[in-house]
Amino acid sequence: MNLLAIIGRVVLNTLQETGRLSLFTWHAVSHCFRPPTFGRLVLAQMMRIGYFSLPVVALTTFFTGGVLALQIYYGGSQFNSESIVATIVALGITRELGPVMAGLMIAGRVSAAIAAELGTMRVTEQIDALTTLSTNPYKYLVAPRLIAAVLTLPLLVFIADVIGVFGGYVIGTQTLGFNSGVYIKTTADFLELDDITSGMIKSSVFGFIIALMGCYHGFNSKGGAQGVGRATTNAVVMSSILILASNYLMTSLFFSS
Amino acid sequence: MAPSLFRRNKRQEPMTDSKIILTDVHKRFGSKKVLNGINLSVPAGESLVVIGGSGTGKSVMLKCILGIIRPTSGSIKVDDIEVTKLTGRAQEKVLHKFGMLFQGGALFDSLRVWENVAFGLIQGQGMNRKDAKEVAILKLAKVGLSPDVGQLYPAELSGGMQKRVGLARAIATDPEIIFFDEPTTGLDPIMADVINDLIVESVKDLGATALSITHDMASARKIADNIAMIHKGEILWQGTKDDVDHSGNEYVDQFINGRADGPIQMDVRKL
Numbered sequence A: 001m002n003l004l005a006i007i008g009r010v011v012l013n014t015l016q017e018t019g020r021l022s023l024f025t026w027h028a029v030s031h032c033f034r035p036p037t038f039g040r041l042v043l044a045q046m047m048r049i050g051y052f053s054l055p056v057v058a059l060t061t062f063f064t065g066g067v068l069a070l071q072i073y074y075g076g077s078q079f080n081s082e083s084i085v086a087t088i089v090a091l092g093i094t095r096e097l098g099p100v101m102a103g104l105m106i107a108g109r110v111s112a113a114i115a116a117e118l119g120t121m122r123v124t125e126q127i128d129a130l131t132t133l134s135t136n137p138y139k140y141l142v143a144p145r146l147i148a149a150v151l152t153l154p155l156l157v158f159i160a161d162v163i164g165v166f167g168g169y170v171i172g173t174q175t176l177g178f179n180s181g182v183y184i185k186t187t188a189d190f191l192e193l194d195d196i197t198s199g200m201i202k203s204s205v206f207g208f209i210i211a212l213m214g215c216y217h218g219f220n221s222k223g224g225a226q227g228v229g230r231a232t233t234n235a236v237v238m239s240s241i242l243i244l245a246s247n248y249l250m251t252s253l254f255f256s257s
Numbered sequence B: 001m002a003p004s005l006f007r008r009n010k011r012q013e014p015m016t017d018s019k020i021i022l023t024d025v026h027k028r029f030g031s032k033k034v035l036n037g038i039n040l041s042v043p044a045g046e047s048l049v050v051i052g053g054s055g056t057g058k059s060v061m062l063k064c065i066l067g068i069i070r071p072t073s074g075s076i077k078v079d080d081i082e083v084t085k086l087t088g089r090a091q092e093k094v095l096h097k098f099g100m101l102f103q104g105g106a107l108f109d110s111l112r113v114w115e116n117v118a119f120g121l122i123q124g125q126g127m128n129r130k131d132a133k134e135v136a137i138l139k140l141a142k143v144g145l146s147p148d149v150g151q152l153y154p155a156e157l158s159g160g161m162q163k164r165v166g167l168a169r170a171i172a173t174d175p176e177i178i179f180f181d182e183p184t185t186g187l188d189p190i191m192a193d194v195i196n197d198l199i200v201e202s203v204k205d206l207g208a209t210a211l212s213i214t215h216d217m218a219s220a221r222k223i224a225d226n227i228a229m230i231h232k233g234e235i236l237w238q239g240t241k242d243d244v245d246h247s248g249n250e251y252v253d254q255f256i257n258g259r260a261d262g263p264i265q266m267d268v269r270k271l
């Protein structure tokens, strides 16, 4: 009896939460397409999300590229390793590790920041104040962040790809003693445009998830500083999980044929 | 408690045109009942002050009228338009009529003080930034703040200064209806009186309709044409400010005289 009640409550809560999130997503997305769009706000958010995330993303993917090169070299057969390392680093970074590592790092940075900012605005009634000043909070707060994240993440990930491949190259040529020319030629030969674009499409989706989760949890936070803290944690955890899950889905879609 | 305790005043029937009419408005948060059938009308061009104890639902009532909180049931009309079901553009159009001073200020902490005051002009009315800034500085002067305060951020102001900026923001667009949620709390008595004058002026000069909430009886007497008393989510009494001293309602008497003993019991335990 008690157990049933608990199960019932969990199911109801899940349904309610899903419904609320769907409604929020619908509002948020529809306001991205309805004029007027606040161009200035979008640019400001692109600056915050993109430009200031560059160092974090660059460092992360550089070391990822490097460690990938090392593992393939030590783990695989060392015969013909030169071309195998270059190929796997290039494909691994552009298809999976670049977008996912960058996505996760930015989820930690940006999703948290958005949730904290909007959460504080919620609990101090600033979002209510927006409404009374005839400004739609979805339009003013949510839409610019969504648009900015969806546009910025692919650019960030493109840079991340370059730096990640470069990381593999540095370790390959400096530590493992590969020939620089051969490494570059192999990379160029095996890498196709599709590998890069698929990663960028993925990252656009990740950007959407990151901004959406930040905004959603921030918007719905309640109960003062503790509530804002909870919203921040939830935003990061949820966006990380959704990034990994959607990455799996998209990989199985893009590369199934 | 029996409803017959609450002697309803005959003045409930609006004498002038009513700008806002609340009929049997209920609001629950989960199982917690906050508003229990509010009936209230705010006459156009007059100033109504709602008094009542802490936690009796005053702020929730204002937010219901603004559509920030949706009432559980009941009807709210602004200029004869039912606002409880409005969304989107239609709601925005109604909100254009309002200015609101929030109890906690609710200033945008990422914007400078003048941008806060000018927000409704720039975002809501599409005024250009330069003109809006001039209006903002004028409104700041009205609440006793100098132009250089306009360059600061809200976090750099004292509590009372934040309140005054909130007030300047509420009146910046010269709205038809202004809500003041505890306009004088946190201000020194002199500044409180300046603010009282400002509210009176806004109503008299601009012809605005004002709905204010306060605990401060001195302020209520100064800014009110009419006074209503709210208790446990119901309006117990409504009348003119001169009637408030001989309302014949023991709740009102206890409140305006600030007595601890009476029908209103505070849930406190003796040490």
Ligand SMILES: Nc1ncnc2c1ncn2[C@@H]1O[C@H](COP(=O)(O)OP(=O)(O)OP(=O)(O)O)[C@@H](O)[C@H]1O
Residues within 6 Å of the ligand: B029, B032, B034, B053, B054, B055, B056, B057, B058, B059, B060, B061, B103
């Ligand atoms: N969003 C909310 N969720 C749940 N309960 C709420 C919410 N907002 C207000 N309440 C509850 O409603 C009651 C009335 O709150 P309200 O803010 O209207 O009080 P008030 O009359 O303005 O008091 P004060 O004079 O102290 O400002 C309180 O008991 C509060 O706990």
Ligand SMILES: [Mg+2]
Residues within 6 Å of the ligand: B058, B059, B060, B103, B181
């Ligand atoms: Mg209040």
